[in-house]
Amino acid sequence: MTPHDTAVPDGPVHPVTGVRVEQLVVPASVDAHDAADFLESVEVENAIRRDAVGSDELSWEAAELLPGLLDTTWADRRRFVVRENGVAVGFADYETRREGDAAGTAWVDLGVLPDARRRGYGTLLAEHLESLAATEGRSQLIAYVRSLGDGEPRLAPPTGFGSVPAGNGEVRFLQRRGWELGQVMRCSRLALPPDEEALAAVRDRARAAAGDEYRLHTWVGRSPARWLADLADLETRMSTDAPSGGVDEPEDVWTAERVADEEERSLAGPRTRFTAVVEHVASGRLAGFSQVEAPASRERPAFQQDTLVLREHRGHRLGWLLKVATTDLLLAERPGHPAVITYNAEENRPMLDVNEAVGFVPLEHEGVWSKKA
Numbered sequence: 408m409t410p411h412d413t414a415v416p417d418g419p420v421h422p423v424t425g426v427r428v429e430q431l432v433v434p435a436s437v438d439a440h441d442a443a444d445f446l447e448s449v450e451v452e453n454a455i456r457r458d459a460v461g462s463d464e465l466s467w468e469a470a471e472l473l474p475g476l477l478d479t480t481w482a483d484r485r486r487f488v489v490r491e492n493g494v495a496v497g498f499a500d501y502e503t504r505r506e507g508d509a510a511g512t513a514w515v516d517l518g519v520l521p522d523a524r525r526r527g528y529g530t531l532l533a534e535h536l537e538s539l540a541a542t543e544g545r546s547q548l549i550a551y552v553r554s555l556g557d558g559e560p561r562l563a564p565p566t567g568f569g570s571v572p573a574g575n576g577e578v579r580f581l582q583r584r585g586w587e588l589g590q591v592m593r594c595s596r597l598a599l600p601p602d603e604e605a606l607a608a609v610r611d612r613a614r615a616a617a618g619d620e621y622r623l624h625t626w627v628g629r630s631p632a633r634w635l636a637d638l639a640d641l642e643t644r645m646s647t648d649a650p651s652g653g654v655d656e657p658e659d660v661w662t663a664e665r666v667a668d669e670e671e672r673s674l675a676g677p678r679t680r681f682t683a684v685v686e687h688v689a690s691g692r693l694a695g696f697s698q699v700e701a702p703a704s705r706e707r708p709a710f711q712q713d714t715l716v717l718r719e720h721r722g723h724r725l726g727w728l729l730k731v732a733t734t735d736l737l738l739a740e741r742p743g744h745p746a747v748i749t750y751n752a753e754e755n756r757p758m759l760d761v762n763e764a765v766g767f768v769p770l771e772h773e774g775v776w777s778k779k780a
Contacts, residue, residue, distance in 0.1 A: 444488070460770065548777065643660050644715060687720060697726075
């Protein structure tokens with residue numbers, strides 16, 4: 408889909424109301440003449456998040472989402488809405504890769520405004536996404552779905568770590584459609600500024616464990632050219648080395664060109680990226696990395712992005728070193744943000760350990776679901 412695609416008028420139709428799934432134009436900018444429908448869909452998405460967690464901390468601005476949607480070289484991202492009386496009440500996202508093993512998977516998301524639920528719109532959107540994947544020959548779909556509450560009984564993934572309330576509407580909806588729960592993710596929040604004593608204790612232990620064998624580097628914004636190939640390797644390994652539970656996450660291959668292209672698109676948006684890497688001194692290659700992105704407004708939280716230490720370099724508390732380094736960099740360069748938000752697999756105890764030691768507390772949970780096509 409290019410930025411100038413027109414809306415698709417022939418999506419599936421609700422059997423009673425006649426409501427149709429509509430593919431949206433992805434505008435070249437949020438100020439473009441054709442941006443109104445996209446802006447409306449972002450408001451719908453944020454209203455759904457706000458209702459779920461009781462705040463705007465997990466909301467995105469349209470200008471923050473747009474750079475990713477404009478990537479037509481490495482990925483294909485499409486957005487759909489359903490309307491009631493001409494007003495958007497639900498949205499859906501469909502994302503695929505253009506080549507490699509990952510091209511066989513579609514990552515999907517959907518939501519319906521609370522006041523418009525139980526009218527079949529969620530089913531309409533889900534059927535459209537599943538049909539699209541089948542038509543295009545995708546072998547599986549993956550979805551990250553928010554599941555809140557402490558209701559009983561619980562549904563646990565194959566990992567045995569974490570659970571979701573089996574009686575929740577979204578859980579029953581997915582199971583009826585043949586989806587399987589493969590993993591539970593924990594969303595955690597670190598209030599800023601953090602407890603400096605706790606942060607210092609983690610920092611000191613990490614530096615001692617890393618010793619002279621590893622060297623820390625940090626930067627803001629564009630990555631140095633010398634590290635692009637290594638960052639590509641790390642991004643690729645994110646798809647194979649990070650815990651994936653019972654979900655068959657495919658290898659998503661990155662190249663130096665893709666890293667540079669993604670960074671340029673990100674830099675065109677309103678978020679600032681803070682990066683920390685650790686270099687294995689003997690080889691001169693990167694052993695791990697972590698990134699935080701902060702919105703333009705300091706009244707909003709920053710978001711931890713990918714963090715990975717290569718398997719062959721684990722056991723030196725490099726994850727601890729990276730986590731503290733990105734926090735230190737954010738505090739030094741952009742003080743004033745209220746918090747940092749991060750997501751981790753419930754079975755990723757090493758990373759949860761460092762998060763808890765620094766002061767992160769659970770905010771919400773997501774189930775990672777998959778369905779074979």
